[in-house]
Amino acid sequence: MKQLFVIAILLSCVVLFAGEGEALFGKKCASCHTPFIPMSKLKENFLDRNNTLLKLKAPTLNQLSYRLKQRIGDPKGDEDIHRMEVTAFMSDYVLHPDKQKSVCLEEVLRYFDTMPSLKGQVTEDELEAIGDYLYDFDKKVIAQKSVRPKGFEEALKRAKKEHKIVMIEAMSEDCHFCRKMEREVMIEDDVVKALNDDFISVVIDVKKHALPLGLKAPLTPTFIFVDASGKVLLNIPGAWGKEDFLALLKEAKEKAKATKKE
Ligand code: HEC
Numbered sequence: 001m002k003q004l005f006v007i008a009i010l011l012s013c014v015v016l017f018a019g020e021g022e023a024l025f026g027k028k029c030a031s032c033h034t035p036f037i038p039m040s041k042l043k044e045n046f047l048d049r050n051n052t053l054l055k056l057k058a059p060t061l062n063q064l065s066y067r068l069k070q071r072i073g074d075p076k077g078d079e080d081i082h083r084m085e086v087t088a089f090m091s092d093y094v095l096h097p098d099k100q101k102s103v104c105l106e107e108v109l110r111y112f113d114t115m116p117s118l119k120g121q122v123t124e125d126e127l128e129a130i131g132d133y134l135y136d137f138d139k140k141v142i143a144q145k146s147v148r149p150k151g152f153e154e155a156l157k158r159a160k161k162e163h164k165i166v167m168i169e170a171m172s173e174d175c176h177f178c179r180k181m182e183r184e185v186m187i188e189d190d191v192v193k194a195l196n197d198d199f200i201s202v203v204i205d206v207k208k209h210a211l212p213l214g215l216k217a218p219l220t221p222t223f224i225f226v227d228a229s230g231k232v233l234l235n236i237p238g239a240w241g242k243e244d245f246l247a248l249l250k251e252a253k254e255k256a257k258a259t260k261k262e
Helices: 002-028 039-048 061-071 079-095 124-145 152-162 176-184 189-198 242-261
Strands: 165-171 199-205 222-226 232-237
Touching (some): 002 124, 039 176, 061 079, 152 199, 165 242, 189 199
Parallel strands (some): 165 199
Antiparallel strands (some): 165 222
16 A cells, blocks of 8 residues: 555656646746747748747747757667757756857857856756756647548548548658658648648558558658549659648649549
């Protein structure tokens, strides 16, 4: 009984800890680092509008999370080690900021002065909790905002019922351009809406699973559009920017309409 009690307390600490990073970030970092802004807005702000659109005080957390994970340590190595490396860099930066060490893009950093040191304002334990939050942020946002995948058979059933088109995204975990599209295109509001309106989207990791209907994807990502009868409408390899991807969705819709008339 006593042991169970101890385990219950330990578990509740773990849960507290997971949410603690977010709360600490809100308290100690968010006055300068806005948590999330979509990539299209960030690009417009930094590349076209000299930061006059958003008037940001610092890189956003989605920028930090992505950039730090990409540039610090070995992103393809062991996750626990990588998490420690990223947290160590972040903790050191917060106490001893120096723009020479910054890893964010120069096009972004040029709008900011060096971050003031938070020495004495944040403990090591707090930095560790913030590190976990930062490390998981990029993936969490994508999982929350994206249209979630379904298996192909189920997708086809739903496509029939809802008069929609199945979009298969053939990807793999280590494909850089898949990640880039996930974070820059697939979670944009108008893309999510277009996909929700007319498509059932399925994500298939081609290194782990075969594609349905005997389909092949020579490279990743490849987008394959299949109508509710199982007929392939389009099979397009490559990564796309938002506007091109929206145009591709439109083309798939037109193809589906034309096939129906045949
Ligand atoms: C008073 C505003 C302010 C606060 C508060 C602040 N930062 Fe920053 N931070 C900045 C600015 C501005 C930059 C960009 C310039 C630079 O790299 O020094 C930055 C850069 C960084 C970088 C380096 C990014 C890179 O390109 O490598 C990290 C990491 C970072 N902040 C983490 C944090 C964390 C974690 C907290 C909270 C514990 C925090 N910051 C609180 C203003 C702030």
